[in-house]
Amino acid sequence: MxxxxxxxxxxxxxxxxxxxxxxxxxxxxxxxxxxxxxxxxxxxxxxxxxxxxxxxxxxxxxxxxxxxxxxxxxxxxxxxxxxxxxxxxxxxxxxxxxxxxxxxxxxxxxxxxxxxxxxxxxxxxxxxxxxxxxxxxxxxxxxxxxxxxxxxxxxxxxxxxxxxxxxxxxxxxxxxxxxxxxxxxxxxxxxxxxxxxxxxxxxxxxxxxxxxxxxxxxxxxxxxxxxxxxxxxxxxxxxxxxxNGIKVRNIMVKDIVTMPSNITVDRAVNEYFLKYGYGGFPVVDNGRFLGFITLKEIKDVPRENWGDVKISEIFVPHNKKWEISEDDDVIKALELMIMEDKGRLVVTDKEGVTGLITRNGIARYVQIMGR
Structure with a gap:
């Protein structure tokens, strides 16, 4: 941590x-x-x-x-x-x-x-x-x-x-x-x-x-x-x-909005970040999960280059250690996020990616249930 x-x-x-x-x-x-x-x-x-x-x-x-x-x-x-x-x-x-x-x-x-x-x-x-x-x-x-x-x-x-x-x-x-x-x-x-x-x-x-x-x-x-x-x-x-006792499946986002890797940063900002208001998106190529793109990577690209740079050039490649199971405790997911300094984790099972769990999602749950 x-x-x-x-x-x-x-x-x-x-x-x-x-x-x-x-x-x-x-x-x-x-x-x-x-x-x-x-x-x-x-x-x-x-x-x-x-x-x-x-x-x-x-x-x-x-x-x-x-x-x-x-x-x-x-x-x-x-x-x-x-x-x-x-x-x-x-x-x-x-x-x-x-x-x-x-x-x-x-x-x-x-x-x-x-x-x-x-x-x-x-x-x-x-x-x-x-x-x-x-x-x-x-x-x-x-x-x-x-x-x-x-x-x-x-x-x-x-x-x-x-x-x-x-x-x-x-x-x-x-x-x-x-x-x-x-x-x-x-x-x-x-x-x-x-x-x-x-x-x-x-x-x-x-x-x-x-x-x-x-x-x-x-x-x-x-x-x-x-x-x-x-x-x-x-x-x-x-x-x-x-x-305590809350599982990842209870908080995770199942309807994932993915972003294709071949679009430009300009399109990513207008068609995804501004439209949905999320801080990051899974990046895919022909249905294959590649990694994540977040506002941090977007901000590292000069504004005048947004129309030329593609998401495939700046996204963060996925690492297996950033995965969590639906059956894991939420507190375990939160500890992993803190340890790896990540705002979101991929939820997987034997068939592949089934959802996402984010720090913001956990915070909202705690805010509602902790009252």
Missing amino acids: NTPLQTGSLKIITIMGIPIRVHFSWLIIFGLITWSLSTFYFPKAAPQLPTASYWINGAVAALLLFVSVAFHELSHSFVAIKYKLSIINITLFIFGGVAQMKGEPPSPKAEFRIAIAGPLSSFFLSLIFAIAYNTAATQVTKALFSYLAQLNLILGAFNLIPGFPMDGGRVVRAFLWKKTNDFFYATQKASSYGQKIAMFFIIFGIFSIFVGFPGGLWLMLIGWFLYSASQASYQQASLQQTL
Whole structure:
């Protein structure tokens, strides 16, 4: 799925078959951590060392902190894989890390184990760094391990905040799911807790700024991020609840308007796009389905060339992975559209193309049935 985080990120390594990506915002926090440690923390903890030593240790600490975050997310992923759930990628960004899981846990027990794995891994790393602190020989090394031990302890504790989509919120969802046997209710309830906790962070952050407490702006940013994530999770749960059990055949368009490949762009615009008002059409040649033409391809052709360029020159050839079955769930079709960045999919059976399902069609259904 091409989320905003994935769009602004770069793949750096693959572990356990999972791409690890770094978002550009990570560079901001990496620079801030390195600067603050090298300027304030290490000079105070280990005075009279060369300035270069402080900067080197600051950069190492920042890197190890993000390695810790990656380890936290990999722990979630490892348990998720045990439950046959695919992990699309892990993205490190300014507020930590996100493991993008395909699908939902199959049971409350699986949800609990996947959720708790992250905080437990952070507590484990905190213990390892604490042991390393006690065995370190130099002041600066002790300061480095002390910092990492404390940060991993905070990371584990912070993620146990009982608001979805934090790990603690997922634990709450697992409890509510098991209690009510209603996954969607549990998700919505845990998400609402997350929004309330986020609002507390925002309000307390504003209060801190006015009274002069440190960290007020950071609390506001964390609160804003948590509120946005909780709200998105709530909306996603509502969408899944509306589409739960709905098959592609219930929403797909069966009467397809196709466009011949040998007409010009000018004719396509006037006889199809303007006439029917659709954003795209299947392209055919003697009844054989070739692909799609959308407004995007039309707009790429200069207006003065519309009378000369044919649809066969600009349409997007069809790919088998852009097909869906009538018997598939609509939510699966929507996930495929998002992952492939497509506005429509071809519905097929053994006899060939039987219809189309579009994002707009799904949105209309949700708008009507979700009221």
